[in-house]
Amino acid sequence: MWPEEFAARYRALGYWRGETFNDLLAASARRYGDRIAVVGGDVRVSYAELAVRAERLAAGLHTLGIRHGDRVVVQLPNVVEFFDVIFALFRIGALPVFALPAHRAAEIGYFCGHTEAVAFVTTDVHEGFDYRGLAAAAGDATVIVAGDPGGHTALADLYADPVDLPPGPAADDLAFLQLSGGSTGLPKLIPRTHDDYLYSVRASAEICELDTDSVYLCALPVAHNFPLSSPGVLGVLYAGGRIVLAPRPDPATAFELIDREGVTITAVVPPLALLWLDAAARPGRTTDLSSLRVLQVGGAKLADEVARRVTPTLGCHLQQVFGMAEGLVNYTRFGDPDDIVLHTQGRPISPDDEIRVVDDDDVEVPAGEVGHLLTRGPYTIRGYWRAEEHNATAFTPDGFYRTGDLVRIVDGGYLVVTGRAKDQINRGGEKIAAEEVENHILAHPGVHDVAVVAVPDAYLGERTYAFVVPRPEADPLTAPLIRGFVRQRGLAAYKIPDKVEFVDEFPVTGVGKVSRKDLRAALRTRLAGPTAPVAGPTASVAGPTASVAGPTAPVAGPTAPVAGPTASVAGPTAPKEG
Numbered sequence: 001m002w003p004e005e006f007a008a009r010y011r012a013l014g015y016w017r018g019e020t021f022n023d024l025l026a027a028s029a030r031r032y033g034d035r036i037a038v039v040g041g042d043v044r045v046s047y048a049e050l051a052v053r054a055e056r057l058a059a060g061l062h063t064l065g066i067r068h069g070d071r072v073v074v075q076l077p078n079v080v081e082f083f084d085v086i087f088a089l090f091r092i093g094a095l096p097v098f099a100l101p102a103h104r105a106a107e108i109g110y111f112c113g114h115t116e117a118v119a120f121v122t123t124d125v126h127e128g129f130d131y132r133g134l135a136a137a138a139g140d141a142t143v144i145v146a147g148d149p150g151g152h153t154a155l156a157d158l159y160a161d162p163v164d165l166p167p168g169p170a171a172d173d174l175a176f177l178q179l180s181g182g183s184t185g186l187p188k189l190i191p192r193t194h195d196d197y198l199y200s201v202r203a204s205a206e207i208c209e210l211d212t213d214s215v216y217l218c219a220l221p222v223a224h225n226f227p228l229s230s231p232g233v234l235g236v237l238y239a240g241g242r243i244v245l246a247p248r249p250d251p252a253t254a255f256e257l258i259d260r261e262g263v264t265i266t267a268v269v270p271p272l273a274l275l276w277l278d279a280a281a282r283p284g285r286t287t288d289l290s291s292l293r294v295l296q297v298g299g300a301k302l303a304d305e306v307a308r309r310v311t312p313t314l315g316c317h318l319q320q321v322f323g324m325a326e327g328l329v330n331y332t333r334f335g336d337p338d339d340i341v342l343h344t345q346g347r348p349i350s351p352d353d354e355i356r357v358v359d360d361d362d363v364e365v366p367a368g369e370v371g372h373l374l375t376r377g378p379y380t381i382r383g384y385w386r387a388e389e390h391n392a393t394a395f396t397p398d399g400f401y402r403t404g405d406l407v408r409i410v411d412g413g414y415l416v417v418t419g420r421a422k423d424q425i426n427r428g429g430e431k432i433a434a435e436e437v438e439n440h441i442l443a444h445p446g447v448h449d450v451a452v453v454a455v456p457d458a459y460l461g462e463r464t465y466a467f468v469v470p471r472p473e474a475d476p477l478t479a480p481l482i483r484g485f486v487r488q489r490g491l492a493a494y495k496i497p498d499k500v501e502f503v504d505e506f507p508v509t510g511v512g513k514v515s516r517k518d519l520r521a522a523l524r525t526r527l528a529g530p531t532a533p534v535a536g537p538t539a540s541v542a543g544p545t546a547s548v549a550g551p552t553a554p555v556a557g558p559t560a561p562v563a564g565p566t567a568s569v570a571g572p573t574a575p576k577e578g
Contacts, residue, residue: 060158214241327380
């Protein structure tokens with residue numbers, strides 16, 4: 001929690017207003033009444049109806065024995081019931097623990113065990129996967145199922161008359177636990193209060209100019225921080241707009257919803273942006289995307305070459321978003337010049353977002369130079385939940401969060417993200433930013449996507465290894481062709497990839513970001529085997545293949561490969577969010 005002097009400052013400045021999520025929903029129900037709040041398939045729920053549904057479900061959950069402070073793991077796809085559940089838990093003062101649809105038994109077991117969850121809320125069958133099979137992983141937690149309960153407690157049976165409900169939580173109480181986007185081990189849990197998170201939601205909605213005419217397409221998994229609050233579905237509920245839930249984020253599904261519902265704003269991660277851009281540029285498209293005014297891209301760094309394609313292809317504004325579930329969120333603004341929108345990841349929400357850019361010894365670097373991003377502020381946590389040992393290294397003694405990002409600050413306080421500290425390649429003492437090399441390779445017209453990682457080398461320490469997803473309609477690519485192309489672009493010789501490998505798809509995290517962790521793991525596995533990896537146009541990453549993992553895609557774990565340009569797409573790929 002924040003030291004009292006900081007908390008007092010944030011309250012005095014009006015960031016923390018003493019409001020809870022219950023207050024948010026009640027106020028929106030009063031203001032917007034019969035206006036539609038959420039659309040999911042054929043279900044359309046008004047603001048007034050949502051408030052009633054949440055109150056009735058809160059009564060049922062309370063009767064079931066769920067109390068203030070109890071933890072409840074929530075794993076739901078993009079369905080209307082998600083809002084019933086979280087606002088019902090907020091009403092009781094219980095804490096949702098947000099799991100993603102891509103999580104499986106290992107993660108659910110960890111979340112339920114680590115948080116001592118009293119309940120686990122999930123769905124029945126979604127995108128071919130039976131989530132009821134995860135019940136065993138929930139331990140002693142009561143299993144509640146949206147849909148056919150299959151022997152568990154049916155969510156639909158819990159709605160009851162809201163009598164004898166206790167008072168709701170205080171604004172400085174914990175509201176929920178989110179999952180960290182860390183690259184090692186199981187996710188850490190991020191504690192967010194009503195006051196701090198609602199400040200981020202309100203400020204984001206205002207920066208993104210949401211109002212009652214806003215129609216937000218939630219294409220990414222709704223429980224992820226980016227589509228939840230940046231400004232996301234909660235920002236839309238604050239502003240009185242309409243949320244449209246996409247069961248999956250592939251271009252065919254998303255474009256049809258944009259056309260049908262008149263969507264004005266949506267948020268995607270870079271691999272999904274690439275799929276949408278390619279689909280939108282193909283001749284013969286019948287869907288009308290003219291209502292779309294803003295495409296937000298976040299969750300990971302958007303390459304400059306891709307950023308340039310957004311407005312010409314989709315006819316809407318690009319808004320870059322860089323943030324993290326731990327707190328800090330940055331946006332480009334709608335009045336920013338093209339150079340800022342295309343080449344930076346925005347500036348912070350709050351005047352009281354404190355930013356430090358430091359070297360490996362925590363000494364601040366000169367202005368404009370690259371360093372490690374540290375931050376603290378009115379909506380950035382001061383520690384992970386029940387993780388004292390990890391907190392000792394993840395936070396400075398004076399409360400700054402070590403984000404793990406490498407950035408530089410340009411005029412106006414805008415941040416340019418150059419990569420993750422773990423993505424920096426040390427080749428014989430020369431430091432190489434993976435993102436820089438990726439951006440040059442992406443400029444090749446035959447390249448759909450690329451990820452550059454480090455491979456161990458006995459002589460240099462590390463060498464660069466570029467995984468390239470070609471465009472299916474392009475002329476065949478070769479490793480010498482790619483290396484020659486980046487050399488012609490003037491890239492320093494030591495930055496030219498040592499190895500180039502062509503693959504159909506990338507492994508991704510549960511919300512759709514390219515998983516360099518899995519790429520590194522695949523390389524380590526192969527290097528430990530009897531043969532070393534061989535670069536060439538027919539090589540592929542060892543490991544399973546699947547369609548893009550996303551909010552609805554069946555996967556075997558928290559990560560799965562992103563479908564390449566020739567594969568079918570069942571979901572997105574995710575955010576850092578974000």
